[in-house]
Amino acid sequence: MTEIAEPMQAAAPMSTSRHTGEAAMKRLRQRYAAERRFKIYGILAITFACAMLAILMFTLLKGGVSAFWQTEMRLEILIDPATIDPQGTGTPAGWDRGAFQTLVNDALYRDFPEVSGRLEKRDLRGLVSPVAGVFLGKVLDKNPALVGQTVELWLPTSDGINQIVKGGIDRDLPEAQRPINDQQLAWFSQLEQRGDVRTTFNSTFFTSSDSNYPELAGLLGAAVGTLLTMLVTVAISLPIGVAAAVYLEEFAPKNKLTDLIEVNINNLAAVPSIVFGLLGLAVFLNFFGMPRSAPLVGGLVLGLLVLPTIIIASRAALKAVPPSIREAALGMGASRLQAITHHVLPLAMPGIMTGTIIGMAHAVGETAPLLMIGMNAFVTQPPTGLLDSSSVLPVQIFIWADKPERGFVELTSAAILVLLAFLITMNGAAIWLRKKFERRW
Amino acid sequence: MMDTTTMTMPTETTATQPVKMSAKTVKVFYGEKRALHGVNVDIYQNEVLAMIGPSGCGKSTFLRTLNRMNDTIDICRVEGQILLDGEDIYDPRLDVVQLRARVGMVFQKPNPFPKSIYENVIYGPKLHGLATRKDEFDAIVEQSLKRAGLWNEVKDRLHEPGTGLSGGQQQRLCIARAVAVSPEVILMDEPCSALDPIATAHIEELIDELRESFTIAIVTHNMQQAARVSQRTAFFHLGDLVEVGPTEEIFTNPRDERTQGYITGRYG
Numbered sequence: 086m087t088e089i090a091e092p093m094q095a096a097a098p099m100s101t102s103r104h105t106g107e108a109a110m111k112r113l114r115q116r117y118a119a120e121r122r123f124k125i126y127g128i129l130a131i132t133f134a135c136a137m138l139a140i141l142m143f144t145l146l147k148g149g150v151s152a153f154w155q156t157e158m159r160l161e162i163l164i165d166p167a168t169i170d171p172q173g174t175g176t177p178a179g180w181d182r183g184a185f186q187t188l189v190n191d192a193l194y195r196d197f198p199e200v201s202g203r204l205e206k207r208d209l210r211g212l213v214s215p216v217a218g219v220f221l222g223k224v225l226d227k228n229p230a231l232v233g234q235t236v237e238l239w240l241p242t243s244d245g246i247n248q249i250v251k252g253g254i255d256r257d258l259p260e261a262q263r264p265i266n267d268q269q270l271a272w273f274s275q276l277e278q279r280g281d282v283r284t285t286f287n288s289t290f291f292t293s294s295d296s297n298y299p300e301l302a303g304l305l306g307a308a309v310g311t312l313l314t315m316l317v318t319v320a321i322s323l324p325i326g327v328a329a330a331v332y333l334e335e336f337a338p339k340n341k342l343t344d345l346i347e348v349n350i351n352n353l354a355a356v357p358s359i360v361f362g363l364l365g366l367a368v369f370l371n372f373f374g375m376p377r378s379a380p381l382v383g384g385l386v387l388g389l390l391v392l393p394t395i396i397i398a399s400r401a402a403l404k405a406v407p408p409s410i411r412e413a414a415l416g417m418g419a420s421r422l423q424a425i426t427h428h429v430l431p432l433a434m435p436g437i438m439t440g441t442i443i444g445m446a447h448a449v450g451e452t453a454p455l456l457m458i459g460m461n462a463f464v465t466q467p468p469t470g471l472l473d474s475s476s477v478l479p480v481q482i483f484i485w486a487d488k489p490e491r492g493f494v495e496l497t498s499a500a501i502l503v504l505l506a507f508l509i510t511m512n513g514a515a516i517w518l519r520k521k522f523e524r525r526w
Numbered sequence: 527m528m529d530t531t532t533m534t535m536p537t538e539t540t541a542t543q544p545v546k547m548s549a550k551t552v553k554v555f556y557g558e559k560r561a562l563h564g565v566n567v568d569i570y571q572n573e574v575l576a577m578i579g580p581s582g583c584g585k586s587t588f589l590r591t592l593n594r595m596n597d598t599i600d601i602c603r604v605e606g607q608i609l610l611d612g613e614d615i616y617d618p619r620l621d622v623v624q625l626r627a628r629v630g631m632v633f634q635k636p637n638p639f640p641k642s643i644y645e646n647v648i649y650g651p652k653l654h655g656l657a658t659r660k661d662e663f664d665a666i667v668e669q670s671l672k673r674a675g676l677w678n679e680v681k682d683r684l685h686e687p688g689t690g691l692s693g694g695q696q697q698r699l700c701i702a703r704a705v706a707v708s709p710e711v712i713l714m715d716e717p718c719s720a721l722d723p724i725a726t727a728h729i730e731e732l733i734d735e736l737r738e739s740f741t742i743a744i745v746t747h748n749m750q751q752a753a754r755v756s757q758r759t760a761f762f763h764l765g766d767l768v769e770v771g772p773t774e775e776i777f778t779n780p781r782d783e784r785t786q787g788y789i790t791g792r793y794g
């Protein structure tokens with residue numbers, strides 16, 4: 086059967102020893118077979134896990150990568166002061182921002198002079214994004230001197246056109262099954278032939294916040310919200326967690342009370358996260374009257390959520406520091422606290438860091454408790470402080486996953502990719518920190 | 527038990543020396559269990575007192591009462607008196623930090639801090655504020671390492687990790703670390719049990735040299751070692767101090783038959 090077993094088998098008949106006889110050889114073969122089987126189970130388990138991960142990544146990449154690209158069309162826009170500045174103030178403050186879209190539509194009508202009827206014009210307007218005026222507004226904000234001139238601009242197309250170009254929707258589908266009708270498709274083909282269509286990197290995705298229009302929706306608000314929330318979380322949970330771990334591990338007497346506390350901490354680590362959300366709702370919002378949807382409250386709730394994780398990891402790290410180091414320090418005349426701060430904590434730091442970052446990574450991906458405190462609000466501006474309304478990445482994914490527009494489907498996948506990148510970065514940082522602070526000798 | 531300290535005559539090496547530490551009916555309890563049943567012993571200045579006895583006889587427990595290392599064990603309770611220069615070290619007004627600066631300790635397993643050799647040595651002086659300037663620290667490091675017989679081996683790599691040294695060197699580093707705070711007494715808890723014979727010989731020589739400046743109490747499992755390094759020897763058995771006297775007398779002419787049995791190898 087194996088290279089090892091066979092020569093022994095050949096020798097077996099000669100010997101009658103308990104350890105070389107036929108029965109012994111059989112036992113040996115069984116042992117080797119068992120070891121081989123166990124190895125195969127392990128390889129199968131790893132393969133299964135890798136395959137699942139590969140499928141997940143493939144699905145996300147397939148659905149999400151296209152969100153990083155945006156179809157744009159070239160329009161020559163006459164920025165008519167009479168339209169955008171009806172009062173004639175001459176300053177950006179007097180602009181009628183609703184009129185920017187009118188300028189875009191007018192440019193479209195000029196491009197297709199043959200289109201006349203009301204319905205036809207509506208169809209024609211369907212080529213360009215209904216929020217293209219916002220992009221025009223951004224250009225004008227940067228350069229107000231353009232008012233009164235004709236500018237050539239690349240503006241995002243409507244979601245339907247965007248999907249057709251990027252292949253999310255098949256052009257050959259029957260008309261009734263696609264968001265773009267035959268007439269619009271014909272006009273769009275004209276634009277394509279004139280070279281007035283291009284696909285560029287979708288920077289909006291990283292520079293704007295939530296929107297009802299997929300071409301205007303981005304992750305900036307959610308990313309800033311996540312960052313602020315995590316700041317609060319780490320500021321709450323790290324000092325409290327480490328202090329609790331140091332007390333429990335180094336100072337607390339071993340008695341019924343500390344046993345009870347230990348059991349409770351371990352239980353707390355297993356409490357469903359939504360319960361922490363309810364706690365946040367009841368305590369922070371209703372009792373303390375803190376604002377809804379605020380990163381401060383989100384951070385507090387997540388801080389409580391990861392506290393047990395940090396305490397458990399820190400205690401394990403402290404326990405792993407050899408007692409001889411404590412004795413050495415105490416023997417030199419260090420007080421208990423000095424022994425801990427000079428020697429034990431620095432040695433436990435890599436473990437504490439790892440535990441904390443894993444806890445943070447857990448918190449970054451947490452959605453349910455944040456829904457309870459209203460962080461699923463529709464927020465179109467990045468938060469500027471801890472009390473501003475805000476969303477976070479996983480909640481943003483949750484919101485987008487619920488939207489019917491085709492554009493949000495790919496945005497959802499793209500947002501998941503960004504969240505995963507966030508997590509990989511954090512875990513990478515954990516490994517790097519551990520290597521850096523690990524006892525180098 | 528008899529008062530063992532008056533039972534024996536001090537040898538010539540200790541005859542003129544005053545008593546440095548003195549234990550008077552010291553009893554130690556771990557919870558309900560009594561580990562020491564009333565130990566009376568004097569340790570004279572500049573002498574090496576060796577403590578021998580079978581495992582679990584209480585010799586390490588006794589050693590640890592001498593600088594209150596037992597305080598860290600919650601269930602441990604000490605009765606009786608231990609005097610250092612006539613002052614009771616278990617007096618609640620006495621500061622344990624100060625005590626441990628005066629009574630240093632070297633442990634069974636070499637336990638240098640995972641820091642550089644230099645930092646290991648200056649840890650104590652820094653902690654007790656014995657020096658503030660860089661040149662003072664440098665002087666302490668050189669002097670302590672020379673005293674521990676380690677200077678020539680490590681002077682070119684003072685900033686390398688102390689844990690990178692060999693076992694014997696690590697133990698000498700621990701001795702240098704203990705010496706650096708200029709204690710009056712040094713306690714050694716089986717300092718050579720984790721070392722090879724050559725490193726052991728090195729440490730034994732060192733103990734003999736250190737005796738000139740310090741008072742040393744050493745616990746050892748090795749009777750030859752006790753015979754080589756100590757002036758007086760105390761034999762512990764089952765929590766009792768059976769006999770204490772000049773080392774030569776204990777090994778050649780023990781009074782108690784338990785001592786006789788132990789040193790002749792009938793039990794151990």
